[in-house]
Amino acid sequence: xxxxLAVAGGYQDTGRDAGRELRRIVRINEEIKSxxxxxxxxxxxxxNAIFLAKRAGQSALGFGVLSNELRRFATDLQRQxxxxxxxxxxxxxxxxxxxxxxxxxxILERARRESQGPxxxxxxxxxxxxxxxxxxxxxxxRVNALDRRLRQMLADTTQLVELGSVLARSAKIExxxxxxxxxALMQVSSDFEQTIAEIQRSLENLARR
Amino acid sequence: xxxxxxxxxxxxxxxxxxxxxxxxPDYLIDTxxxxxxxxxxxxxxxxxxxxxxxxxFSAVSAQFDPRKIDRVFAxxxxxxxASSLSMWLEFNPELKCYISWLxxxxxxxxxxxxxxxxxxxxxxxxxxxxxVRLQAIPAHYLHSSGNFHLYDPKAxxxxxxxxxxxxxxxxxxxxxxxxxDRHIRHAEGFHKRWMGSDRAKxxxxxxxxxxxxxxxxxxxxxxxxxxxVGRFIDWFSHLEVGSLGx
Numbered sequence: 089x090x091x092x093l094a095v096a097g098g099y100q101d102t103g104r105d106a107g108r109e110l111r112r113i114v115r116i117n118e119e120i121k122s123x124x125x126x127x128x129x130x131x132x133x134x135x136n137a138i139f140l141a142k143r144a145g146q147s148a149l150g151f152g153v154l155s156n157e158l159r160r161f162a163t164d165l166q167r168q169x170x171x172x173x174x175x176x177x178x179x180x181x182x183x184x185x186x187x188x189x190x191x192x193x194x195i196l197e198r199a200r201r202e203s204q205g206p207x208x209x210x211x212x213x214x215x216x217x218x219x220x221x222x223x224x225x226x227x228x229x230r231v232n233a234l235d236r237r238l239r240q241m242l243a244d245t246t247q248l249v250e251l252g253s254v255l256a257r258s259a260k261i262e263x264x265x266x267x268x269x270x271x272a273l274m275q276v277s278s279d280f281e282q283t284i285a286e287i288q289r290s291l292e293n294l295a296r297r
Numbered sequence: 298x299x300x301x302x303x304x305x306x307x308x309x310x311x312x313x314x315x316x317x318x319x320x321x322p323d324y325l326i327d328t329x330x331x332x333x334x335x336x337x338x339x340x341x342x343x344x345x346x347x348x349x350x351x352x353x354f355s356a357v358s359a360q361f362d363p364r365k366i367d368r369v370f371a372x373x374x375x376x377x378x379a380s381s382l383s384m385w386l387e388f389n390p391e392l393k394c395y396i397s398w399l400x401x402x403x404x405x406x407x408x409x410x411x412x413x414x415x416x417x418x419x420x421x422x423x424x425x426x427x428x429v430r431l432q433a434i435p436a437h438y439l440h441s442s443g444n445f446h447l448y449d450p451k452a453x454x455x456x457x458x459x460x461x462x463x464x465x466x467x468x469x470x471x472x473x474x475x476x477x478d479r480h481i482r483h484a485e486g487f488h489k490r491w492m493g494s495d496r497a498k499x500x501x502x503x504x505x506x507x508x509x510x511x512x513x514x515x516x517x518x519x520x521x522x523x524x525x526v527g528r529f530i531d532w533f534s535h536l537e538v539g540s541l542g543x
Contacts, residue, residue, distance in 0.1 A: 192383065192384065192387065195347060195348075195350050195351060195384055196384070196387065198351040199350060199351035199354045199355060199384075201351070202298060202351045202352060202354075202355040203351075203354065203355040203358055203359075204355070204359070205358070205359065206358055206359075206362065207354060207355050207357075207358025207359065207363065210358065210362075210363065210364065210388070211354075214387065214388065
């Protein structure tokens with residue numbers, strides 16, 4: 089029956105899409121793991137920078153303020169990454185359902201092709217009822233909504249990291265006024281800049297996925 | 298497509314063997330499924346893996362309304378035995394699966410829920426099908442630690458799961474064992490490697506020797522009948538199992 093065949097064909101496409109989506113989610117999750125590790129590194133670096141600024145005293149007041157801000161940025165970034173991870177988990181479980189569903193339908197369609205007589209009629213009827221079932225559509229809508237949410241969260245994270253980049257650049261300028269601590273402060277602020285650039289590259293990778 | 302052969306028939310009491318799938322990909326082991334019917338009641342034995350579901354479904358539906366299959370018997374938990382469970386549940390969500398109690402929380406990973414499984418206690422149990430009383434016979438550690446065979450005293454058939462299995466070359470596709478000595482060479486390596494316990498093997502041989510068996514139906518390979526049943530039990534009782542076969 090052409091209709092049942094078309095339905096099953098449609099589910100096969102959905103299955104392939106869902107499979108791709110699942111692989112994309114895995115790749116995003118791996119990238120998030122590396123950003124979380126880097127954010128933790130920034131947090132430690134900021135703490136050291138705060139101590140250094142305290143030792144430098146009056147000449148590194150501005151640097152100290154920026155180090156505090158960078159520490160807050162690292163904490164915000166870690167929190168944001170935690171939320172992204174939760175969103176990824178929700179997406180993975182929904183997409184897994186779609187993958188499972190499309191596998192069942194692929195097998196049913198193969199059974200339909202191989203069956204004759206009453207067996208084929210039973211499968212035609214079963215696949216037709218599947219068409220009437222809106223649950224699959226609802227599941228796909230949930231996948232799309234989760235994907236939109238994920239993209240929005242990534243955009244928010246990019247904005248947050250842009251702020252971190254500005255803070256790191258400002259810290260570099262403030263380091264120039266560090267008197268005797270000038271070289272050490274410059275080294276720390278360059279490290280901030282490089283580490284945040286690493287995160288930006290990871291986010292660019294995420295945006296491409 | 299798989300072949301369906303009636304191997305026993307007495308009134309409405311029938312045993313169907315669903316065997317040999319020439320279109321099966323060569324990376325999948327070939328399996329036999331059996332359907333026991335009494336009137337409108339049906340029990341599917343080791344329904345098979347999900348990848349071969351289309352072949353089994355089409356073969357079964359040519360003989361029997363698959364929607365009427367409301368019970369399956371799984372000898373153990375392997376994927377080639379029970380991973381098609383979710384597909385059979387598509388047609389009958391109320392379907393029940395008899396399986397060793399050991400696996401009732403493992404096999405739901407293939408499909409089903411807490412209401413799907415009927416746990417078989419270690420000592421076995423009777424399963425009533427129409428007016429026929431079938432018996433789940435313990436075969437633990439052969440090869441699975443929670444393993445059952447199914448005996449039909451009326452048909453004198455023992456469904457023996459992996460015991461008696463042979464990995465046959467494509468040239469030997471007969472339904473029944475015709476030349477025991479020739480056939481058993483294809484069973485030897487399998488039994489040595491898959492069957493892990495000599496004690497369990499001896500227990501099983503003693504247990505089934507007390508049954509009146511006309512046909513011993515394994516999940517892989519050809520069916521033993523008549524004198525070959527006794528020959529097989531004797532051969533198995535002398536075989537050293539649980540070895541790597543080196």
